[in-house]
Amino acid sequence: MIEVQDLTKRYGRHLAVDRVSFKVAQGEVVGFLGPNGAGKSTTMNILTGYLSATDGEVFIDDTNILEEPERVKQRIGYLPETPPLYPEMTVREYLRFVCRIKQVPKNEIDDRIEQGLHKVGIVEVYNRLVGNLSKGYRQRVGLAQALMGNPDILVLDEPTSGLDPKQIIEIRDLIRDLGSDHTVILSSHILPEVNEICKRVMIINEGRIAKDGDLATITNDLADASQVVVTARADEQATRDALKGVVGITRVDLMQSAEKDATEVLVLSEKNSDVRAEIASAFASKSVPLIGLRVKNATLEEIFLQLTSGVQEVAS
Amino acid sequence: MIAIMTREFRTYFQTPAGYIFAGLFLLVSGFFFAFGNLLNDSSYYTSFLQSILFLYLFAVPLLTMRLLSEERKQKTDQLLLTSPITVTQIVVGKFLAAFGVFLITLLVTILYAVVVAIFGDLAVSQTVGAYVGFALLGASFISIGVLISAVAENQVTSAFFTFFALLFIWFLNLVKSVAPTDPISSTIFAAALVLGIAAFFYANTRSWIAGGAVAVVGAIAIVLLHLFAAEIYIGLIQNVLDWFSLLERFDSFGLGLIEIEEVVFYLSFTAIFLFVTVRLIEKRRWA
Structure with a gap:
């Protein structure tokens, strides 16, 4: 459905996107995950035809977007990072304008707007000026805009940014719903969000795809049990003593404990080892009350650290 | 293109821009008319027409400053450029909207001509010629403003540079007369x-x-x-400057002559500026 080959974008000397290639099949919901400035928005801007690539090509169903831009653009709905809204128009006027530039046939415009309003839940602000809407509503009007042309591909750049938790859940549900009959590419810098909506994740860093695949596999790969957080109802010395006998531990670091009268330490062991069982029995044998034992989840930052230090290995 | 034009046209009257333009234009031209014709008991309408040419300097930047600069600032250009329409349709649509507002305002001043016709002798051919010339000159000036608004970062710089570009054209005849010919x-x-x-x-x-x-x-x-x-x-300098001497070409219209050559000049000037605007916007996507 979407095929990107060796996409490169250079801003002067700065390399924003560096030879990115991927394919997205029909009906897939793909998340671009990456820190700010990783090249997510630039890639999306090229996919939608807003920017041109310095090098490389984008095909939508084997049609190069540069060769038949009008035909391809009709099939893509795009919600950019900043929703492209005209503050002086009402929601109704705005959506009507969008329908017209998306070449929606005149007799279908009213139905299309009606459906869009219900889908994204903005019926109640239908006649208000876009400029007076809250951030959450604006984001939703932006989303309605992307749906107006009845596209089969949706490109959503940080669709939940700036929303409150309730709205985030609503938008996520909506996107998941849209994913059933659209091909969706969305971007985010929040790991759990992508986790919720997308099956497939592309981690982008410094303009390159650092990892592409199933999210569960990616996190499992990275979060091995070599980092364990241990919480004990004891002072630091007793905790360290209890850990002393366990074979394979390389380092013990004191952490800030969330609980009173408890010590929390981060235990590092040899790579790909799992010392949790040994830790539990060590504490039991020394009668130090162990109240918590968990594998430290890799945060997005850590995933990036790991990925960027091992880009060569991943790329192969 | 029609969608772009309609939206832009409505925006002029949903924001102060259109009212400021029309208000300023009609206010000052009203002054000229009142002091030049009414209070002087003069039916010499051509002098009035000449004097409102001067207004273009201030009015056109007001009209064109937002056109493309604001789209970029509000990021709505992302909507336009990712929609199945061409850049030419966007630019021409915007130009037509500004030209429409300009034309409507200009038509209101025909009332003055009617007043002169009722109470005095109106030089009909000169007046008609001048209005045709006004419209063409306005189109050329607006196309300059459209081009500058595509390059400018915001409305203020857009208006500022458009004003100076028009001022330059205004003083072109002076520049030409002192420029060396060797x-x-x-x-x-x-x-x-x-x-x-x-x-x-x-x-x-x-x-x-x-x-x-x-x-x-x-x-x-x-x-x-x-x-x-x-x-x-x-005389190369003079010849090059002649391409831009929009005002000089207006003179024959003021005399009641509508010459094909001049009409073609104004229309192609406008077309070239709009074309360059389209190219600039397309080029920027590659930058």
Whole structure:
């Protein structure tokens, strides 16, 4: 459905996107995950035809977007990072304008707007000026805009940014719903969000795809049990003593404990080892009350650290 | 294109821009009419028409300053450029909206002509000629404003530079009369022109090769012209400036003459500026 080959974008000397290639099949919901400035928005801007690539090509169903831009653009709905809204128009006027530039046939415009309003839940602000809407509503009007042309591909750049938790859940549900009959590419810098909506994740860093695949596999790969957080109802010395006998531990670091009268330490062991069982029995044998034992989840930052230090290995 | 035009046209009247333009234009032209014709008991309408030409300097920047600069600032250009419409449709749509507002305002001043016709003798052919000339000149000025609004970062710089571009055209006749005509200064002028174009290419493509190629081709052209058509260098500055002397060409309209040559000049001037605007927007996507 979407095929990107060796996409490169250079801003002067700065390399924003560096030879990115991927394919997205029909009906897939793909998340671009990456820190700010990783090249997510630039890639999306090229996919939608807003920017041109310095090098490389984008095909939508084997049609190069540069060769038949009008035909391809009709099939893509795009919600950019900043929703492209005209503050002086009402929601109704705005959506009507969008329908017209998306070449929606005149007799279908009213139905299309009606459906869009219900889908994204903005019926109640239908006649208000876009400029007076809250951030959450604006984001939703932006989303309605992307749906107006009845596209089969949706490109959503940080669709939940700036929303409150309730709205985030609503938008996520909506996107998941849209994913059933659209091909969706969305971007985010929040790991759990992508986790919720997308099956497939592309981690982008410094303009390159650092990892592409199933999210569960990616996190499992990275979060091995070599980092364990241990919480004990004891002072630091007793905790360290209890850990002393366990074979394979390389380092013990004191952490800030969330609980009173408890010590929390981060235990590092040899790579790909799992010392949790040994830790539990060590504490039991020394009668130090162990109240918590968990594998430290890799945060997005850590995933990036790991990925960027091992880009060569991943790329192969 | 019609969608773009309609939206833009409505925006003029949903925001202060349209009212400020029309209000200012009609207020000042009303002053000119009142003091020049009514209070002087004069039916010499042509002098009034000449004097409101001056208003264009201030009014056109107000009309065109937002057109493309604001789209970029509000990021709504992302909507337009990712929609299945061409850049030409966007630019022409916007131009037509500004021209429409301009034309409506201009038509209101026909009331003044009617007043003169009722209470005095109206020089009909001169007046009709002048209005046709006004519309054409307005179109050319607006196309300059459209181009500048595509380059400018925001409305203020857009208005500012449009004003100075128009001011330059306004003073062009003066510049022309003092500019030297000898071949040497003409050559220097041609060289400066080539350098300017080369710098423009470099700024737009960020490639030394493109800029350098333009400079080399230009230099060769200058030398070749010297060898084979040296007469072109006599009065070259005047001839180049003539392309931009929009106001001078207006004179014949004021006399009631509508000459095809002048009409074609204004229309092609407008078309060229709009075309350059389209190219600039398309080019920026590659930058």
